[in-house]
Amino acid sequence: MVGLSVGEKHFIQGGIAQDLRSDGRKRLTYRPISVETGVLAQANGSARVKLGGTDVIASVKAELGRPNHLYPDKGKVSIYVDCSPTAAPMFEGRGGEELSAELSAALQRCLLGGRSGAGAGINLSALIVVEGKMCWDLYIDGLVVSSDGNLLDALGAAIKAALSNTGIPKVNVAVGASADEEPEVDISDEEFLQFDTSGVPVIVTLTKVGRHYIADATLEEESQMSSALSVSVDRHGHICGMMKRGGAGLDPSVILDMISVSKHVSDQLIAKLDSEISAAEVDEAES
Amino acid sequence: MAGKSSSIAPTTYSPSPTLKVKKKQQQQQQPIFKDVDWVRPDGRSFQHCRPAFLRTGAVNSASGSAYAEFGNTKVIVSVFGPRESKKAMMFSDIGRLNCNVSYTTFASSIRGQGSEHKEFSSMLHKALEGAVMLESFPKTTVDVFALVLESGGSDLPVVISCASLALADAGIMMFDLVTSVSVSCLGTNLVIDPITEEESYQDGSLMITSMPSRNEVTQLTLSGDWSTPKIHEAMQLCLDACLKLGEIMRSCLREATSAPHE
Amino acid sequence: MGVTDVSGDMAGEMEVDAFRRLFPLRFYERHLSESIRPDARPLGKSRDTTVALGAVASADGSALAKIGHTTMLAAIKMEVMTPTSDSPDEGCIAIDFHMPAICSPLVRPGRPAEEAPVISKQLTDVILSFDGCWLFSSGMVNMKELCLIPGKAAWMAYLDIYCLDADGALFDAALLSAVAAFSHLHIPAVSLNDEGRVVSVSEEQVEGNSIKEPLNKGKRKLTLSSTPFALTCILHKKYILADPTAEEESIMETLVTVVLDVTGRLVSFYKPGGAFLAYTSAVQDCIALTRQRVKELQKILIDAIADMELD
Numbered sequence: 121m122v123g124l125s126v127g128e129k130h131f132i133q134g135g136i137a138q139d140l141r142s143d144g145r146k147r148l149t150y151r152p153i154s155v156e157t158g159v160l161a162q163a164n165g166s167a168r169v170k171l172g173g174t175d176v177i178a179s180v181k182a183e184l185g186r187p188n189h190l191y192p193d194k195g196k197v198s199i200y201v202d203c204s205p206t207a208a209p210m211f212e213g214r215g216g217e218e219l220s221a222e223l224s225a226a227l228q229r230c231l232l233g234g235r236s237g238a239g240a241g242i243n244l245s246a247l248i249v250v251e252g253k254m255c256w257d258l259y260i261d262g263l264v265v266s267s268d269g270n271l272l273d274a275l276g277a278a279i280k281a282a283l284s285n286t287g288i289p290k291v292n293v294a295v296g297a298s299a300d301e302e303p304e305v306d307i308s309d310e311e312f313l314q315f316d317t318s319g320v321p322v323i324v325t326l327t328k329v330g331r332h333y334i335a336d337a338t339l340e341e342e343s344q345m346s347s348a349l350s351v352s353v354d355r356h357g358h359i360c361g362m363m364k365r366g367g368a369g370l371d372p373s374v375i376l377d378m379i380s381v382s383k384h385v386s387d388q389l390i391a392k393l394d395s396e397i398s399a400a401e402v403d404e405a406e407s
Numbered sequence: 408m409a410g411k412s413s414s415i416a417p418t419t420y421s422p423s424p425t426l427k428v429k430k431k432q433q434q435q436q437q438p439i440f441k442d443v444d445w446v447r448p449d450g451r452s453f454q455h456c457r458p459a460f461l462r463t464g465a466v467n468s469a470s471g472s473a474y475a476e477f478g479n480t481k482v483i484v485s486v487f488g489p490r491e492s493k494k495a496m497m498f499s500d501i502g503r504l505n506c507n508v509s510y511t512t513f514a515s516s517i518r519g520q521g522s523e524h525k526e527f528s529s530m531l532h533k534a535l536e537g538a539v540m541l542e543s544f545p546k547t548t549v550d551v552f553a554l555v556l557e558s559g560g561s562d563l564p565v566v567i568s569c570a571s572l573a574l575a576d577a578g579i580m581m582f583d584l585v586t587s588v589s590v591s592c593l594g595t596n597l598v599i600d601p602i603t604e605e606e607s608y609q610d611g612s613l614m615i616t617s618m619p620s621r622n623e624v625t626q627l628t629l630s631g632d633w634s635t636p637k638i639h640e641a642m643q644l645c646l647d648a649c650l651k652l653g654e655i656m657r658s659c660l661r662e663a664t665s666a667p668h669e
Numbered sequence: 670m671g672v673t674d675v676s677g678d679m680a681g682e683m684e685v686d687a688f689r690r691l692f693p694l695r696f697y698e699r700h701l702s703e704s705i706r707p708d709a710r711p712l713g714k715s716r717d718t719t720v721a722l723g724a725v726a727s728a729d730g731s732a733l734a735k736i737g738h739t740t741m742l743a744a745i746k747m748e749v750m751t752p753t754s755d756s757p758d759e760g761c762i763a764i765d766f767h768m769p770a771i772c773s774p775l776v777r778p779g780r781p782a783e784e785a786p787v788i789s790k791q792l793t794d795v796i797l798s799f800d801g802c803w804l805f806s807s808g809m810v811n812m813k814e815l816c817l818i819p820g821k822a823a824w825m826a827y828l829d830i831y832c833l834d835a836d837g838a839l840f841d842a843a844l845l846s847a848v849a850a851f852s853h854l855h856i857p858a859v860s861l862n863d864e865g866r867v868v869s870v871s872e873e874q875v876e877g878n879s880i881k882e883p884l885n886k887g888k889r890k891l892t893l894s895s896t897p898f899a900l901t902c903i904l905h906k907k908y909i910l911a912d913p914t915a916e917e918e919s920i921m922e923t924l925v926t927v928v929l930d931v932t933g934r935l936v937s938f939y940k941p942g943g944a945f946l947a948y949t950s951a952v953q954d955c956i957a958l959t960r961q962r963v964k965e966l967q968k969i970l971i972d973a974i975a976d977m978e979l980d
Binding site: 190218221222224225229230232347349358359360361362363364365366367368369370371372375376379380383 | 525526529530533536537538607617618621622623624625626627628629630631632633634635638639642646
C-alpha cells in the first residue's frame with residue numbers, strides 16, 4: 121500500500137482534474153515504453169518491457185501436446201503470471217498469489233478469446249501439427265520484476281513482444297503412419313516458423329480518479345482510484361476482452377464511454393509498440 | 408480390507424460415450440449452434456433465463472445463508488460474522504470481506520474438475536466489495552463461503568447473486584442487492600444465462616454484476632471478439648435481466664421475513 | 670462446585686439467554702432433571718429426520734439426509750478401473766467425508782476440520798469392513814457385484830459426502846446419507862468398444878440394439894442385503910441423551926456411537942474417551958435406543974425409496 125498524506129492525495133487528484141499529472145503527463149498519455157526482445161536464451165521467445173517504473177518479462181515456451189478433443193483443429197495456450205517478491209514487499213510469501221491469479225485470469229480472457237477460440241489474438245489453428253493428434257502447446261509466463269502501476273498493460277505488451285520474438289521449430293510429419301498410431305515427427309532445429317502477431321491485441325487500462333479517467337496510472341495514482349476498466353483492443357478496433365477492477369460501481373453509460381476512449385488510446389499504443397518491437401528486433405539482430 | 412480402497416489409488420476413468428457417437432454429435436452440434444435459428448438444448452428462447460429458485464436460511468449454523476438453483480446449477484452460500492479478524496491482520500477502521508468459492512467433487516460430469524476455478528474467489532470479492540458497507544463493521548471480518556453443489560453453467564453469476572442474498576439474510580448492510588447475469592455469444596446469436604454445454608461452444612461471453620436500483624455495474628468481464636454495438640446490445644440484455652432477478656431476490660427476502668418463524 | 674453455587678445464586682436475577690451462555694452446563698442440568706431438553710425433546714428422542722434421493726443430477730447415485738438441522742449430501746460417481754491382482758473379481762469403494770467452510774463457523778477454507786478425517790475413517794470402517802465378511806455374513810455391498818470383466822475391468826465407486834450444515838450427530842447423518850445414496854445408485858450401462866475400452870451406452874442405443882449387448886445388463890442395481898444405521902448418544906451423569914445437537918456435544922463431551930444393522934446385530938461401537946465412564950447398563954441402554962432408532966430410520970429410507978419410485 122502506498123502511504124500518502126492528505127496533501128499528496130489532493131495534489132494527485134487536483135492534477136488529474138486539470139489534465140496535468142504529477143509527472144507532467146496528460147490524462148491519456150502513456151509513460152515511455154522500452155522493449156527488449158530475446159532476453160532469455162532457453163525460451164522460444166521472450167521480451168522485457170519497461171513502462172516507467174514498471175518492469176515485466178514475458179517468455180514463451182512451445183511443447184508438443186495433444187489437442188483438446190472438443191477442438192481437434194486447435195492448439196492450446198496457457199498463460200501464467202508470477203509476481204516476484206523483489207517487485208514489492210507485499211508479494212513476499214503467499215502475498216502475491218492472489219494478484220498473480222487475477223492477472224493470469226485477466227490475460228487469458230484478453231488474449232485467448234472465447235471458449236471456442238473465436239476472437240483469440242493468437243491464431244490457435246496455426247499451432248496444429250496433425251489434426252486431432254498433435255499440436256503445439258504454448259506456455260506463456262509473465263514475471264513482474266518491479267511494480268509501479270499498470271501491470272496488466274505492461275504484461276500484455278510484453279507478451280505481444282515475446283510472441284513476435286517466438287520461433288516455433290518446423291515439424292516434419294513422417295508420411296505413411298496409419299490413422300490410429302501416434303504420428304512420428306521430426307523436429308527441425310534449423311527452420312523456425314515466425315509467429316503472426318498482427319492479431320494480438322493490446323490492453324488499455326483506464327483508471328477512474330474522481331470524475332476523470334487516466335491511462336497508464338502509476339502506483340500512487342492507482343491508490344486513489346475508485347474503479348478501473350481494462351479493455352483489450354486489436355488492430356481493427358475489435359474488443360477482445362474486458363474486465364472491471366476496483367470496488368465502486370460504474371454507470372453503464374460511463375462504461376460505454378470508457379470503451380470508446382480506450383479504443384482511441386489503443387491506436388496510439390499499438391503504433392508505438394509496433395515501432396518499439398521492430399526496433400528491438402533490429403537491436404537483437406545486430407548484437 | 409478396510410483401508411484397502413483408500414491406500415491404493417488405482418487409475419480410473421469415467422466411461423465416456425462411444426467415440427463414433429461423439430464424432431457424429433460434434434459434427435451435428437457445432438453447425439447447429441452457428442445456425443440462425445437453432446433450438447437451445449433445454450428448449451428456452453435466446454432471451455429467456457432459467458427459472459430461478461431462491462431460499463434464504465439454508466444453513467442454520469451460519470449468520471446468514473442462501474440456496475440458489477438455476478436449472479442444474481445449485482449453489483449454497485453461507486455468511487459468517489462480522490467476527491474477529493485473523494490475528495495476523497493489521498488494524499483497520501473499515502471491515503474486511505473474505506470470500507471463498509469451492510466445488511464439490513461431483514459438481515461437474517468428470518470427477519474432481521471443479522478446482523479449475525481458482526479466480527472465482529477473488530472475482531466474487533470484487534463483485535461484492537462495492538456493495539457492502541464495510542465501514543459498518545470496523546475491525547472485523549465478514550466471511551462469505553460458497554459451495555457449488557452442482558455445476559450446470561453460469562456458475563459464477565449464480566454464486567454472486569446467491570452471495571448477496573446470503574449477506575442480506577445475515578443482516579450485513581449493503582447499498583443494494585447485487586445481481587449477476589451472463590450472456591454467451593454463439594455465432595451471431597446472444598444467448599442469456601447459458602448452460603455448460605452452450606458455454607463450452609461459446610465464441611464470447613459477457614458477465615455483468617450490477618446493483619439494479621442504483622443502476623451501477625460493480626463487476627464486468629468480457630471475452631472473445633466483440634464489436635461495440637454488440638457489446639451495447641449484450642449489456643442491455645444483461646442489465647435488464649439483472650433488474651428482473653433483483654425483483655425475484657427481493658420478493659424472496661420479503662417472503663422470508665413475512666413467513667411465521669418456527 | 671463453586672461455579673455451580675454462584676450460578677445457582679444468580680439464576681433468579683438473570684435472563685434465560687444470558688444464563689444459557691454463561692452457565693451452559695448448569696442450564697442443561699436443570700432441564701435434564703425435568704427429563705426434557707431445551708429444544709423440547711425427551712432425552713431419548715431423536716430429531717426429525719428426512720431423506721431425499723437423487724438430489725444430484727451429475728452423480729450416479731445421491732441422497733440428501735437431514736437430522737434436525739444437520740444436513741448431509743452424499744453422491745456416488747462410478748468410474749472404471751483395473752482391479753488389483755489380489756482380488757481380480759472385485760470392485761472398490763473410496764469414501765471421503767468433507768466439511769466445507771459453509772457448514773459451520775468453526776471451519777475455515779484451506780484448514781480442514783479436525784472431525785472430517787475421523788468421520789471419514791469411521792465411515793470407511795463401517796461400510797467396508799461390513800462387506801469384507803460377505804462370505805459368512807450378509808454385508809451391505811458385495812464387492813463382486815462391482816466387477817465387470819474379471820482381471821480386466823471393475824467399478825470404482827467414489828462416495829463423497831458433504832456436510833452442508835453441522836449441528837451435531839454428524840456421523841449418524843453421514844452414514845444415513847451414504848446408505849441412502851447406495852440404495853439410489855443406478856450403475857451406468859456400459860459396453861466394450863473395439864479398442865477394448867469400456868464405454869457408456871445410452872438407453873436408446875440399448876433398446877435400438879445398435880450396439881452389442883451391454884456388459885452389465887441386469888446388474889444396474891446393487892443388492893443391499895443388510896444396511897447399517899447409527900445413533901450417537903451423550904452420557905452425562907445418569908442421563909443418556911440421544912441424537913445430540915452441536916451445542917449439546919460441545920457442553921457434555923462423553924459420546925457413544927452405536928451402529929447396528931437392520932437385524933439388530935452390532936456392527937460398530939465407538940466411545941472415544943470422555944469424562945464419564947459408562948457402566949454396562951448404560952451401554953445396554955444406548956444399544957436399546959439404537960435398536961428403536963434403526964427401525965425408524967429403516968422406515969424413513971423405505972418411504973424415501975417408495976417416494977422416488979412414484980415420481
